[in-house]
Amino acid sequence: MRLPASRFAIRSPLTSLVPALGTVLLAACLCSASAQTALVVEDPYREAFRPQIHFSPREKWMNDPNGLVYVHGVYHLFFQYYPHGTTWGPMHWGHATSRDLLHWRQQPIALYPDSLGYIFSGSAVVDSNNTSGFGRNGKIPLVAIFTHHDPEGEKKGASNYQNESIAYSLDEGKTWVKYRHNPVLKNPGIKDFRDPKVIWYAPGNKWVMSLATKDRISFFSSADLKNWKKESEFGADKGAHGGVWECPDLFPLTFDGKTWWVLFVSINPGGPNGGSGTQYFIGQFDGSRFTPADEQTKWIDYGPDDYAGVTWSNTGNRRIFLGWMSNWNYANEVPTRSWRNAMTLPRELRLRKEDNTVFLCSQPVKELNALKLHPPAALPDSGASQYIAGFRADATKDFSIVLSNAAGESLTIGFDKASDRYYIDRRHAGLAAFHQGFAATSYAPRLTRDSKATLTLVVDAASAELFADGGLTVMTSIFFPAKPLGRISLHSASPDGIRQVSWSELKSIW
Ligand code: FRU
Numbered sequence: 001m002r003l004p005a006s007r008f009a010i011r012s013p014l015t016s017l018v019p020a021l022g023t024v025l026l027a028a029c030l031c032s033a034s035a036q037t038a039l040v041v042e043d044p045y046r047e048a049f050r051p052q053i054h055f056s057p058r059e060k061w062m063n064d065p066n067g068l069v070y071v072h073g074v075y076h077l078f079f080q081y082y083p084h085g086t087t088w089g090p091m092h093w094g095h096a097t098s099r100d101l102l103h104w105r106q107q108p109i110a111l112y113p114d115s116l117g118y119i120f121s122g123s124a125v126v127d128s129n130n131t132s133g134f135g136r137n138g139k140i141p142l143v144a145i146f147t148h149h150d151p152e153g154e155k156k157g158a159s160n161y162q163n164e165s166i167a168y169s170l171d172e173g174k175t176w177v178k179y180r181h182n183p184v185l186k187n188p189g190i191k192d193f194r195d196p197k198v199i200w201y202a203p204g205n206k207w208v209m210s211l212a213t214k215d216r217i218s219f220f221s222s223a224d225l226k227n228w229k230k231e232s233e234f235g236a237d238k239g240a241h242g243g244v245w246e247c248p249d250l251f252p253l254t255f256d257g258k259t260w261w262v263l264f265v266s267i268n269p270g271g272p273n274g275g276s277g278t279q280y281f282i283g284q285f286d287g288s289r290f291t292p293a294d295e296q297t298k299w300i301d302y303g304p305d306d307y308a309g310v311t312w313s314n315t316g317n318r319r320i321f322l323g324w325m326s327n328w329n330y331a332n333e334v335p336t337r338s339w340r341n342a343m344t345l346p347r348e349l350r351l352r353k354e355d356n357t358v359f360l361c362s363q364p365v366k367e368l369n370a371l372k373l374h375p376p377a378a379l380p381d382s383g384a385s386q387y388i389a390g391f392r393a394d395a396t397k398d399f400s401i402v403l404s405n406a407a408g409e410s411l412t413i414g415f416d417k418a419s420d421r422y423y424i425d426r427r428h429a430g431l432a433a434f435h436q437g438f439a440a441t442s443y444a445p446r447l448t449r450d451s452k453a454t455l456t457l458v459v460d461a462a463s464a465e466l467f468a469d470g471g472l473t474v475m476t477s478i479f480f481p482a483k484p485l486g487r488i489s490l491h492s493a494s495p496d497g498i499r500q501v502s503w504s505e506l507k508s509i510w
Contacts, residue, residue: 045508049336054325055104058106067122067144086336087332103509117151121147122144123196163182198313207223232289242271245266262282282351346367372507386461388457391499400413401498411481421443426479454469462479463477
C-alpha cells in the first residue's frame, strides 16, 4: 500500500536533451546568395498536444494543484512544479493566476525547496482575522500550509521525513516568507504523512486540517495555524485501499436545506480504471470527527486522468474543483515536448440524491460559456481542436459518439446497456506506445435509473471530459492524436437513440 520508492525518486531530466520550448531559435538560413540569419520564434502554446482551454505550465513538469485560493477577484493556482525538467523532480510550488478560471497567467515560482526539503502538496487560506499574527499594518495574510519532504531522510530510511510547514504572503501571493519555526506539525513516524488541506471551521472558531496519513485521513485543529492538535482519524476500514491515500479535501455543501460534508481522498494506485483516482465520501463533520452517511465507494471522476483534485477556498457559496489531468502510471512518459501535464477544467460541484444516496455532481464552470465561438456551427466536421457538445440519448440501448480525424484516428465514448456502464475507448486515438496499457478502454457506472441520458462533452487538443447525467458520472481521458479529433459521428442501436443538441468550438485561452 506504500508508494513505490520510484514515485519520488528523481530521474535524470530529459530536458537537457530536448531544446526548451519558448526559447528563441537562431537558424542559419542559406536561402539567398549572402548567408543570412533568421530569427524563428516558436509559440510554446501551439506545440503539439498543447491544451488550448486547460492550464498547462509554459514549460517543464507539473503535477497536483496546490493552494487553490480566491482573493480579491483573482483565482490563485499553485501547483507541484519542477522547473528544471520535464519529469518529476525536487518539488517547488509553481503559481498561476486568473480572473475567470480559464485565462491563466503564469507567475514566478512561489515556494522553493530548502533545508527542510522539497515543497510537496498543500493548501492556502485567507487568514482574515490574522489568527496567525503574520498580518502587518492591516494587511491580511495569505497562509500556505504544505508538506516539507526531506529526501535525505528518505534516503537514510527514516520514517519521519514528511512534516507540515507554513509560509505567508502579505502581497496576495506574489512573495512568500516561510515561518521561522517550521515544521508546525511534526511527523510521529508515519512514512506517508502529507498534503494538508486546511479550512476555517466557523462553528468551532478554529482551523481544521485534513492530512493524508498512509491509509487514512487524520484531522487536526488549530487556533493560529501554528499549533495543531489531533482530533480524529477516518478511513482505515472505509473506501478503496488499493494504494496509499493522498491529497484530501473536506468541505461543506448545502443540499435539501441541510449541510453535508464531502471528503475527497486521492489514491494511487487503486483508481477505478487503474493507477491514480480520487474517491469521495459524503457525511457529517462535527469539527472533530467525520462520519460517512453510507458505505458506497464513489469516485469524483471514473476516467484515468483526474488525480489529486481539490477545491478553491474562499469562494463563498461556490465550490470549484480542479484536478491534475494525468495518472502516475504514465505521467512521466506522455509524449509532450517542452512541458508535461495539464489540469482538468475547473468544475463546479453540487449534491444530488439518487435512490436515497447523496452523490456529488460536477459540471464545467459556467465561465466556460464565454469561450464559445458564435455563431455555433451546426454539423461539426470541423477539424476543430477544442469544442463543447451536448447530447441526448436513450439509455435503454447502447450508443456511442465517435470523435475522429483525417489520419484515421478515433476516440469512442459510449454507453453499454448490458453492463450499465459508460466508457471511453482510446485504443485508436493516437500515440500510445510510450506506456504499455495506455491504449485501453475505461469504464464508469451509470448512477441513475432515468431512461434518458444527457451528456456534455468537452474536447481539447489531447483530452476529453465527459459529464454524463448532469455530472453524476464523470470521465476524463487524455490521448495524443496526430491531428485534432474534430469530426463527430453518432451511433446507436435504436433509430433515434442519440442526438446532438449543441456544439460550439471554443476559443483558445492562450
Ligand atoms: C500526489 C502526490 C502528493 C505529493 C505530491 C508530490 O500526486 O504524490 O501526495 O505531495 O504528489 O509531488
